Amino acid sequence: MRHVLVVAPQCASMERLTRLEEAAADLFAVLSDVSVGACRPGLPPGSSALVTGDGLTSAEITATVHTAAAYAAEHGAVLVLAFLGHGFVPGQAATLHFMGADSVEDVRHGSVNVSELLTRALDHPGIPGVLGIIDTCHAAGALPAAQDLTAGTRLGQSRLSLLMGSSLSQAAVDLAFSRGLTTLLRRGLLTAGRKLTLADLGHALRRELVGQNITAFDYAGAASEPLWIARNASARMALLGGLTGPLAHEELTESLGRVDPPVPVPTPGASLQSVLQCRKDVLGRAPSEERDRAVRALDGAIIAIHTVTFIRGWIGGKLTTEAMRHALHTMLAADRRVPGASVSITDVGIIDELAFNHPESETDGLRSIARFVALLGQACGMSLDDPALEDWGQRIEAPALVNDARRHAATRTDGQRMGLVVSLHASLAGEWPETLDAWLLMDGALLEHEQFTNGSADRRGAEDAVERAVLWADEHARTLKLPLKRLDIAIPSSLLLEWRPEEAGAALLLGVRFDVRLHWSNRLNPDAVLRSIEGTLAERWETISECGDGAPVDWLAHEELADPQTLRSQLRNGRYARGIGLTQHPGTDARLMETLLAYTPVLLWPHTAGGFPKERHGCLEASWWAMPGVLTRAYRNRWRGEEAGDLADLRAVWDDQDWLRFCRHFRSTPPPAPTADEGTA
Structure with a gap:
């Protein structure tokens, strides 16, 4: 998550900056654009995160910056801070002072020490990083001292990145830096990746802004x-x-460059005709491995090209990101494949992945492409008997x-019912x-309910009851x-720490047969506290x-869990508002599990x-869209002695929307009394 705050005050004692409000508003707009800067407003609801104009002391x-830092810490967000306006470096000092309405040049009192402000924001627990954009005279003076970065409560753990529009001894001109940055973010960079970094933008701005030393x-x-x-608009357009x-x-x-002589590469937006012509040109070369x-x-x-064109024409306005994610996940799961690390959940991105990153x-x-398209059409409510699908197959x-x-x-759909x-x-x-309760669901609705006894009241008896x-x-x-393919098991906190139900099974592991998902059983009969935060x-x-x-x-290390009272206070204050990951096994601390799962x-x-x-978290970043099913596939790979990756070392409670809905239904509709059944003991 990313928060943005843009501060652009006019200073009464200095020349009025006629383009200040416009430059600040444009920069705020591009940083807030979900497709570019992807930032949320950096102040609590009711306050504008674009702070500009006269009278701002x-x-x-x-x-305001302190409030934004606390708000970002509460949400675990990276804080993007932009300062536009007048600034000075007092005397022989090397520290930038930002000027508000009441500031006077070279007078420290009544101005804002930017490096100190950045350091204090960076020191907030819960903020993973601060990104500063400084468009003032002497902007490089915003750089904090090294000893300040490594001190404080965070002990230098958070990241600080600064893009500054002028050197320490240089004046800024007409907000050219922030205006140029906004233009560049809107346009993107053809030579950069999908996300624009400091290095990307620093190099580009130095080329475009002559006379200002971008730092x-x-x-x-x-x-x-x-x-x-920001996200790279050029890459997105491609x-x-x-x-x-x-x-x-x-x-x-790569391949066209190896043909003798090399053949020009079609651009990402090339038409089908140009690609066909390129193919004809290649076939005119002498036979070789490079030509093939x-x-x-x-x-x-x-x-x-044929496939993306077909998807857009066939499915049209019914096409959604969720449907594409679901279809890709279903297709990969059937083939026991783990998603690629960089797959983009767009029609172009997925077809690109399937066409050029297929199994050996x-x-x-x-x-894979044919299966994905059929599953996608099904997820979007299209008929698989549509003649258009057959026409695409011919093309x-x-x-x-x-x-x-x-x-x-059709078979996969039946397996999910x-x-x-x-x-x-x-x-x-x-x-x-x-006693264990069991419910059979069909299309999400309750079909049957039964109870199974655990006569020995131990793990072996519970596993027998599950079977x-x-x-x-x-x-x-x-x-x-x-077919029955899905098994959801709700478990109390203490048993979550010692039991792996997917590894139960006398003849065949449950996790081999089923997509096993773990849930927290307390949600079925919550106390008043749990009900209050549902x-x-x-x-x-x-x-x-x-x-x-x-x-x-939000990943929590052992030391962040050491004080239960502090942890509970942080949870109550809304500090951890996303999923929670533990870097170490909780041992036998069921109380800790209950505390965390409540929130x-x-x-x-x-x-x-x-x-x-931390160095293992990347596997989750790349595969998050396929969770939690990707965990089951990783477990299966490990059981078979195949490469399983870091995911196989993770456990997960996954109380998604369907589970929360089931819990509400369970409480509102008491199950029928158990009847005699040959499956019970």
Whole structure:
């Protein structure tokens, strides 16, 4: 999450900056644009995060920035601070002082010490980083001293990145830096990646702004990734405006460059005709391995163009990001594949990934593309009997694969209709319960309910009861001629720490047969405190589910959990409003699990002695969109002795919207009394 605050005061004792309000408003707009800067307002509701104009005193500026820092800390957000206006460096000092309405040049009293303000913002617990944009005279004076960055409560853990429009001894001219930056962010950079960094923009602005020494500074702290300033509009246009993506461009550049003589590379927005002409030119070269590779790359681009064009024309306004995410996840899960680290959830991005990053066992990505398109159409409510689908299959010269994909999609849909929920909420004081409840769901609605006894009231008895519940559910599913693939298990806090139900099963592990998901059983019979924050929990799930960039998780180390009273206070204050991840296993601390789960619908923790330090978090960033199913696939890979990656070391409670809805339904509709059944004991 990112917050932005733009401060641009007029100073009564200095020349009026006629373009100040305009420059500040434009910069704020581009940083707030969800497709560019992707920042949320940096002040609480009711206050504008664009603070500009006359009468804004230095004291008010300082107080506003402190409020923004506290607000960012509360939400675990990176804080983007922009200062536009007059500034001075007093005497022989090297510290920038920002001027409010009441400031006088060279008089420190009544001005704002920018480096001190940045340091104090950086020192807030909960802020992962501060990004400063300074457009004043002597802007480089905003740089804090090294000893200040490494001191304080954070001990230098947070990241500070600064982009400054002038050197220490230089005057700024007509807000050219901030205006040029805004233009550049709107336009993007063709030579940069998907996100624009300090280095990208610093180099570009130095070329465009003659006479101002643009200065960039980056203090990494404990951060593994640099702070980005904005999403690259040029890269986005290449994905959304063109019909081929970055992997296609990369492979075309590489392969066409190796043909003798080299062939010009079609641009990302090239038309189908130009790509076909390029293919014709390549086929005119002498036969070689290089020529064959180039032809394969061009064929992939042609398939991608046909497919994206078809998706947009066939599905049209029904196409959604959620549908694309669901279809891709379903397709990869069926093939036991883990999503690529950089796949973009757009039609172009996904087809690019499938066409140019397919398994070695496939000569091309046609099978995966056909399955994805069929699943996507199904998710968007399209008929798989539509003749348009057959026409598309003919255009990509894969009619049989498209027909196979239709049947595959129908089968996968049937496999998602049935679900079994097993709960241990009858547990007393967190021990193994004497009775387990089971509900069979069809299309999300309650079909049957049964109870299964755990005569020995221990783990073995509970696992036996779960297996009997599975047999009971299988009987019903077979009667309906539908497969049962999903198993949700609700577990009390203490048992979450010691039991891995996906590894239960006498003949076959439950996790091999089912997509097993863990839930917190206390939500089925919550106390008054849990009930009072149910609405907030649902809102937090919405925030988590809408995250389109990275993993919305606040990671807590052992020392941050040491004081239960402090932790509870931070949770009550709303400091951790996303998913929560633990870098170490909680041991046997069930009380800690209860405390955390009361405030988050998603809790992650490692089940290995080595823990889950920061350098391992990248796997979750790349695979978040496929959670939690990707965990089951990672577990299966490990059981088979295959490469499983870091994800296989994580456990997760995943109380999503469907589970929260089920819990509400459970409380409002008491289950029927148990009846005699051969599956019970």
